[in-house]
Amino acid sequence: MIDSIRTFLESTGIARLIDSGWLPSLQTLVMLLIAGVLVYLAIGKGFEPLLLLPIAVGMLLTNLPGGGMFHLDLFLQPEVDYLEVFRTGGLLDLLYLGVKLGIYPCLIFIGIGAMTDFTPLISNPKSLLIGAGAQLGVFVAFSGALMSGQFTGAEAASIGIIGGADGPTAILVTKTLAPDLLGAIAIAAYSYMALIPLIQPPLMKLLTTKKERSIRMTELRKVSFVEKIVFPLVVTAVVGLIVPDALALIGCLMFGNLLNVCGVTDRLSKTVQNGLMNAVTVFLGISVGATASAENFLRGETLLIIALGLVAFCISTVGGLLTAKVMCKLTGGKINPLIGSAGVSAVPMAARVSQKLGQQEDPGNFLLMHAMGPNVAGVIGSAVAAGVLLAFY
């Protein structure tokens, strides 16, 4: 009886925590604390709750000693032994297969495509250039990470893509190039996306004049049904031909959009926007959170990743704003540079920030639809940037 009780007590998480030594125990407690902070940010502050909450729970599950729910080492080998994953893996190992094989980010992109209205972009295709300019942060952060000497080219590329302000894109690149950094990069990417209303406005005010912020843009033209149908097909073909590594993301994004605009697949469109998107978001969040184990997360590089991620976001915002300012000059003041900051993907939060700042200067100025053009162009731009980085590494 006493032996049974002793065996049971030795199998508890508390005993394992104590047995693991003071440093690993402390690290585990810190990770549990971080998971708690993320839960608070998601529920208490409403920061990207749909993703931060599953990430926090994944982090909690993976760091509780003895659970054995996730084994990142199974996936870090050059040739993953999938039979071994099925034989010895826990629930989170099996869910992580969707990340490792690049399935979840693509399925999420189908849902995003179905939920996104591309008509502001088709109506004003010049916005595409702003979406391109707003990828500057990706490459500046990549350069910073590489030149710091702390990261390989592949790891630096994964850090840089945080500047694309697109969670699924960051996850797809990182799972391919630097899977051991996935937890830190995903958490940084989603946290900064949630903090856009705090990060962007100071930069927007700094780089624009009061006169520029007050510019009223002309109404967008109507987009025909044929244009809406041809647009996703053309984007898929062009991007696929020039940057094939971006085809998985762009193809899925445009497929989702086609389901939405064609008018004959409403059931499919609603399914990918709701049921599929929600289910995949749960699987993606919880399995990405599971990669944030103490030994992977609590290291000096994580702080550097978080700092470089912030640099990437800021420089991307600056890149978009400067591109919009140049376009403002070239068009004789027809473009409000505030829409430039929306070039950093993060739909529709970044566009809302442009609208809000525009209305602070002129309450009658409605920039939201004009900012949605660069915003969705940023999604395409960040996918192309991801394709370029994947092609290099």
Add this chain to the structure above:
Amino acid sequence: MKDMVWIALTANGNSFAENALEALNVTLVGMVTIFAVLALLWGIIELLHRILSSGKALAKEGKAGKAEPPVSPAPTAPAASPAAQTGDDGALIAAITAAVSAAMAEEGYTGGFRVVSFRRVPPRGQGRF
């Protein structure tokens, strides 16, 4: 000595200069590719819009050309159509009444009449369902 310092700074196995060169290379190729792809998409979308707009304009012209001959012989019709477009029911009723009166006079009827109601006849080929 400088080389030794740079090598000491980098943990990824490359010298600082090698890392900087690689960063510059990827950044230049990356930004140029992104701008090129998105500018190409801009061009294609504009081209598509122009083609579709010119196609629509041609179709409108064609329709206008075909629609004119049947309208011209009937003197009452031009008066009726603007009224119909503006939704002025009084003018429309007056025009229809005048047309009915003229048609009946041609048939030799000289007595009075009263319009009780009128309804739009659906174009040929369009059923209710």
